[in-house]
Amino acid sequence: MHGRVKVKSTAQQEEEKRKEREKKLKIYTAARDACFSKRKDGVCDEEALHLTQQLLSSNPDFATLWNYRREILMHQETVKDESEVQKMYQNELSFLESCLKVNPKSYGSWHHRSWVSERAPQMDWARELSLCDRCLSLDDRNFHCWDYRRIVVKKSAVPVGKELEFTDRLIGSNFSNYSSWHYRSTLLPLLHPQSPESAPPSGSSPPSPQTHSHRVCEEQLLKEYELVQNAFFTDPNDQSAWFYYRWLLGRAEREEMISCVFISRDEERVAVAFSRPVQAQSGGLLLVLDGQPLQVDWRSIHPRFKHSPVWICDLPPGSINNIANEHNLTVHWPEKHTRRDCALYTGRNESWCRDSATDQELFRSELSVEKSSVLQSELQSCNQLLELEPLNKWCLLTIILLMRALDPLGYEKETLAHFQTLKEVDSMRSAYYSDLCSKFMIENTILKMEYAEVRVFSVSNKNLTTLCHLDQLLLITHINLSSNQLRHISFHFSMLQCLKVLEAENNCIENLEGVYCLPKLEEVLLKNNNIATLAALRPLATCPKLRLLDLRGNPVTQSADAESHLAELLPSVACLLL
């Protein structure tokens, strides 16, 4: 029951109401019992239609009665001639129309209407479409009606272009119509696909505006920018247009591919990173070493992950340990028809083969270079709007996104300032903005690291509240997370398979779940954090080479026997700072 206001009433009013309800109850139960007993006796006559109609017009959610009605109608089909059947279903449609007038949001009525539309000998689809138009003109957000409309459109083969015009009309009369913007997002990729060649291979993942976000051709994309801009200049606080705009600015999901292969002589181990989380065991990942297929057991980086972007396997002992030998490794992923080769040369302890984030322009717009001038002018427009509405959160966030699409490093300083304003004007969502800002700072650091071609990742003093993109950091040996606001080192951290040194001083870290089975990890610096229990340190025991642990300034050091317990838990640690 929604939106029923509670009204105070006197004892006398109460008593009158009680009597009235008692009377209604008698009528109602009598009709219900009559329906049930008729149905039990298998009666499918006009009277039963009448009885169910009486009940359903006031209680359209009584699903069993719709079912009974359908049984009656199906029976009547067998005893009536075609014109009578047509008449019967036409009556049914008018009855439904009156039900929908009273209760336009009843699942039962709408489903029955689509059932009738399947059974009726002839359907006047144009009439159905105009019924939807009328219903949407009363409530342009009624999702039941929108869904029925989609059925009608499909049945009567209304061209996609016509439906897009329909959304033009609705949006034109009221920009604040999320349902219409949503509908556009499903129509545009159908009407203006990016290009015929880039259509997804049949049998691949199911189509949706998410996976196909940018299967909209560039030209149409630019027209859409203009339409949305009209919307948010008209009403800068209407979220519908801003949500749609963010989708337009977004990127298509990356194709599933092998992004990195790493091989290490010391551990006799191979690690493979993918562009998305995968299940390598069932996906039949194959490993070929020097032309010979090897039987290996793939495992995800943490037992918690059934799907993971990084998978590892141990090679048979002795297969690559002689440093004088050169080896050629290929990883095949038959499911996605993709492979990657990696050569381990004589005298080298490790080797890798990968696409870098800078090569792939991972964190930028995918508009062609000549069109990025359009993004530049979009940014100018938003900046104009911001001058008029300096505290508009939608505008601020969009400017940040445009800046990132254009030049994430060049705009870093302005981005940070805008984030600061956002957290102030929309404080309810400040944690969201902090996490998003952290993500962008990590992306920028990845870009800087790759331009510098180093394996050191330093994001200290950036107000980080969360870690992400760790699958991009498979090869790094040093990470510096000091002086941030991190509370956890989450499971994903175990993707850092080459890590030797973890610096995370001056955070508020409570647990270290992700510092798990890191084969090369030697130093963990956790001075001034919130580690309170020995249990929180237990994951460290899975890192065999750990020799230095700095826990100064953590509550766990307060307990008298911390040192002896830690020595027991972490026997490899030679230098323990408490």
Added chain:
Amino acid sequence: MGSLNYIQGETGTQVKDVFISPDAPHTLLLDKHADYIAAYGSKKDDYEYTLSEYLRMSGIYWGLTVMDLMSQLPRMNRQEIVDFITACQHECGGVGASIGHDPHLLYTLSAVQILCLYDSVDALDVDKIVEYVKGLQQADGSFAGDKWGEIDTRFSFCAVATLSLLGKMDAIDVDKAVEFVLSCMNFDGGFGCRPGSESHAGQIYCCTGFLSLTGQLHQLNADLLGWWLCERQLPSGGLNGRPEKLPDVCYSWWVLASLRIIGKIHWIDKDKLRSFILACQDEETGGFADRPGDMVDPFHTLFGIAGLSLLGDEKIKAVNPVLCMPEDVLQKLGLKPELLS
């Protein structure tokens, strides 16, 4: 009196929201709520009660779950309820909302949930339920709610929730079921009833819950979806189910549980939401309404209490965000649905 009104947004645009009066309740009235629910089922001759017969099984699930979350389950008449459920199972295996009502996935799930609270699943013919659920899966992986063929992602959730409570997930084609649900994902990262349908917080709860139970949460765009979900919070602190809609206590469950499942519950202002939920209590009768000042009902009472549990209220038992049942019940069943961290 009527609490609905339009409050001015910061820059003059009208934002749909409600106003919470300063004298609205701000402490949790657990005893009153338990009395309200305990009394609710005793008004069987009431007109309103009779009108809601078509959803009775879910009504009982709402009432019993909220009683269990408040540690008051022993006040309910266990034997009467278990016998009632047995009487509602049909030959085909499905369970109806009440005696004389047709079987449906919605009520089959509610019946199984209730029996899990009572540790008495054997009161139903479990093999037949499994056959019933299996029989409703369509070639495209979707589920019909019953033999009349209505398709909805809600029913995909009902199917996998029922089967996981019974430990029989392998009875259906899980890959196909996942494929269908993913085909309902939208430009905003949310989900609707069917492919092409607009995102709605209730459907998002069903679909994230479905992906949790099937171990497929990595298929979500958690950042995008989490943003849409946290934008459901209005200045009053309450959550709505879609953009430009009024706040409602049931969305403190659907939005909040979805955020918990995708590991982003910290993206909303918990204190403000708590105040909104508390303001929806009725100090006289007990129970929660959809909005401050409206009539209470068991549905909003469960989702109010369950929402407060997700917000960490220690006077309420911990609730599982995927199945909306007490965690201790699921622990006994050995069920631990996947959550993103």
